[in-house]
Amino acid sequence: MEDGNVNDMSGIDQGVAVTGTKMKARGVDVFYGDNHAIKEVDVDIADKTVTAFIGPSGCGKSTFLRVLNRMNDTIDICRVEGDVTLEGEDIYDPKVDPVQLRAKVGMVFQKPNPFPKSIFDNVAYGPRIHGLSRNKSDLEEIVEKSLRRAALWDEVKDRLNAPGTGLSGGQQQRLCIARAVATSPEVLLMDEPCSALDPIATAQVEELIDELRSRFSVVIVTHSMQQAARVSQKTAFFHLGNLVEFDDTDTIFTNPSDPRTESYITGRIG
């Protein structure tokens, strides 16, 4: 039974029907001071789908990702215009507390950033601050489920009290994914989650992303076009702050409609 949950989730086939739109961005502009970083971007994030953002460095894909859970709010000079909705609710409405939004739209960062606490406390932190568990056994169950979902349980179940920072890079990143999953978000944002990992750890995380798709919308920013092709169903290509093309991953990689997309995926720009 140890691997039951993980195996259950991996049985989902690639061609699952897109069930609807989770997040919708319309006419989004982002400014860093005078710098116009994102220009008039429209994107729909479908539910239970992996959406990949690709593009050359500095094209704004990470910036746009951070628009989706208002992490840009923490940067003083950053200004966001346009409409972004989560299930029809405007996330930039003055009534919205970004803290509540971020509980629903979780985030995994480029560099693994576990808290300098135990593995258990890392995963339990989100549920604790959001009051998701009634008692200790509840919390332990959430931690176990999250670690299983991040395919890390078997490796760490005997040392949950060991520091999270003592794990290997790939394990740390999966721990961060487990930590993000533990708050039961609806959308999971990943900002180049594999850029600091070796190929084996990358393969593990990619497999994990595919499994996570059964429960969450996943949005992943990546530098690797192969990775986008492997894990995503939808791909958005950004260039110089513009959304050049947004389509099914297959279409983008086999039959792009914009010449810039073709140049990028064939390696001529970027």
Next chain:
Amino acid sequence: MTDMPISTAPKRSLYAQDARTKKRNRAEARFRTYGMAAVLTGILALIVLLTSILGNGLSSFRQTYISYPIELAAERLDPEGNRNPEEMASVTTFGYVPVLAMSLQAFLEGEGIEHSMGGRELAAMLSEEAPAQIRNMVLANPDLIGTTIDAQILVGGRIDGFFKGRVTMESAERDRNVSVAQLELAQVLADLGIVETRFNWDFITWPDASGSRPEAAGLGVAIIGSFYMMLVVLALALPIGVAASIYLEEFAPKNRLTDLIEVNISNLAAVPSIVFGILGLAVFINFMNFNQSSPLVGGLVLTLMTLPTIIIATRASLRAVPPSIRQAALGLGASKMQSIFHHVLPLAMPGILTGTIIGLAQALGETAPLLLIGMVAFVREYPDFLSTHSNTFPLMGDGATALPVQVYSWTQRSDPAFVERASGAIIVLLVFLLMMNLIAILLRRRFERRW
């Protein structure tokens, strides 16, 4: 485009150092010598300092006492004969001097120890503090009157100095306060074990004494005063400093006003401490009418002085926490305050504690501002800091003094015995500082173990 080499330097063997390499290596060797010389100078200065302080000061922890039977004659100490403490108190300390002197004379005669001194010269061997000691004993326990007690009492500062090497037969010939005959008798008594030099807790527990009785001067009041001031500083400066730094570093908008505040905090850290003394005098004593030389005022002034140090150290250690930790917490839906108190502050704690202890150590050794708020007072009686008599808050009533101020006032007194006392006080001060640093290291270890 032919394939030309970039430069035309001749080919050289790796085994031979060229001129440039030799020059570089020489420069490096020179620099290392400078560095070692600098470190050695520092170590040498430290050794000289420690030997001079320990050499001068360690003897203040030892004191010379004389023990002989003292006959507490009833007709002198209780003229009315009714053992009424109030009437007995009318016999002043001077009334006890002949009692001690006569007992000593009788004792020496009984033991067959010969000397060529009169009663007055003999009595001068004893400390001026000794009669007060015996008087307090008698007033506390009137039943002692009429009996003969075996008491150990202080000898005078010069006799004490003789046993510590400060006073010699040669110097006694030129000294009006001590005679060669006194020293000779003291030596005889010491050989008999009647006069002995032993460890002296009273140096740490007794209050200060007047300039003519260095042998009785202690650090008790100064230690308590410094202790309470440190409590005030810790209780005020740590929370205020940490709260201010967290606000400035994490919450405050970055604009002209906060820039101005930041520059001013850095400047305040460099303001001479005596300026804070003037500020304290004007604000706390003249305007707010707090009692001068009370530990609370001293603590407040030192708090003002310590705050910039703590704020600068705290901000630096907050800044050193990697932003990825904050982002991780925010990304999980933690509020800003949760991310700071759950993650950033624990990580910054070692740095904050180090800064706080450095600030406290600075405050502990500070003299100048305390002079201005009247803490240089001569405090003969133990103050009752915690009482609320005369409608004051605890720590606001009685005046106090502090360790560095005690050092300062002792070095101003004429009797050379106070040099020894001042050095002893410096040793106590250094021990306090070492203890605080030890606490800082222990706390840092404890917090660092939380990964």
